[in-house]
Amino acid sequence: MDEDARPMEETESLGQRIRRIRTDRGMSLAKVVRDDFSRAFLNQVEMGKARPSIRLLRVIAERLGTEVEYLLEGHEAGVERELALEKGRVLLLQGEPRRALLALKPALNSYDWPLGSDARVCQAQALISLGRKEQAAQILAHERQEIELHNDRHRIERLNTVERGQEFRYQGDAVKAHLQLADRAQRAGQNHDELEHYRAARVLLEVTPPHPSGGGGEAVGGATAPTQT
Numbered sequence: 349m350d351e352d353a354r355p356m357e358e359t360e361s362l363g364q365r366i367r368r369i370r371t372d373r374g375m376s377l378a379k380v381v382r383d384d385f386s387r388a389f390l391n392q393v394e395m396g397k398a399r400p401s402i403r404l405l406r407v408i409a410e411r412l413g414t415e416v417e418y419l420l421e422g423h424e425a426g427v428e429r430e431l432a433l434e435k436g437r438v439l440l441l442q443g444e445p446r447r448a449l450l451a452l453k454p455a456l457n458s459y460d461w462p463l464g465s466d467a468r469v470c471q472a473q474a475l476i477s478l479g480r481k482e483q484a485a486q487i488l489a490h491e492r493q494e495i496e497l498h499n500d501r502h503r504i505e506r507l508n509t510v511e512r513g514q515e516f517r518y519q520g521d522a523v524k525a526h527l528q529l530a531d532r533a534q535r536a537g538q539n540h541d542e543l544e545h546y547r548a549a550r551v552l553l554e555v556t557p558p559h560p561s562g563g564g565g566e567a568v569g570g571a572t573a574p575t576q577t
Contacts, residue, residue, distance in 0.1 A: 365419055367394040369412045380411045402459050403497075409460075416459040429455040433467045436474070441515070445474035462503065462540065465494050469503070473510045485511075502529060502541075523552045 360368070370380055377387040384407050385400075392398035400408065402416070409416045417423075436452035439445075452471050458464035468491050472484040488511055495503045509516045518525050530545035 360422060361396050362399070362419060363394040363396045365422060366390075366408060366412070369414060369419075370394075373412065375412070380408060382411075405459065406461055420459070429458050429460075429463055429467070433463060433470065436467065436470050440470060440474055440477070445477035448474045449478075461494075461498065462500070462538075465491050465503070469507055469510060473515075476510065476513050502532070523549050526552070 377390050381390050405416050432454040436448045439448035452467050455467035472487040475484040506516045526545040526549040530542050533541035
């Protein structure tokens with residue numbers, strides 16, 4: 349059984365959980381912290397004398413090969429949040445913003461990048477469709493800071509399109525656009541996004557007939573599909 353899947357003691361704290369996973373994986377303090385923060389700070393966290401920010405928790409979770417939710421709650425998030433996000437996106441594209449908001453609920457409080465941010469941007473888009481623009485603007489302002497922190501150009505383009513009250517859609521060769529985005533994600537070490545774009549390209553290839561390759565296309569709202577660099 350995977351060590352992350354085994355039942356946890358109810359009394360296990362955040363620091364104890366981090367220490368257990370780190371030692372189970374045979375990792376030193378230095379291997380986890382690298383140049384991002386000090387070994388002394390992580391040691392304080394493990395002893396329950398300090399609490400890391402969400403940004404540092406993301407770093408720790410990535411180094412330990414787990415999720416922020418697991419470190420905080422003691423159980424894996426599973427696919428429920430990812431399903432909530434995709435259901436919300438589909439309902440929104442089908443013109444059902446109220447149902448989209450309900451579907452998105454399990455993903456809205458996720459701390460994991462990029463899942464939580466994607467869900468909240470989708471939430472803002474649904475709120476704009478319902479005329480609740482002030483509430484949406486507050487959400488988008490917060491997510492802009494998060495996305496810019498990760499220097500994610502694709503998500504910045506999406507957010508800008510949502511702020512204008514438009515839908516982010518690709519015109520032209522959508523398959524090529526997704527493959528280019530997958531390549532960009534691979535070079536940036538973003539495995540989650542790479543998988544998402546390969547899945548999208550595969551589905552499009554399965555449901556559309558072969559056609560000559562063209563340009564990357566242009567997204568509604570003026571955001572352009574990526575070009576190879």
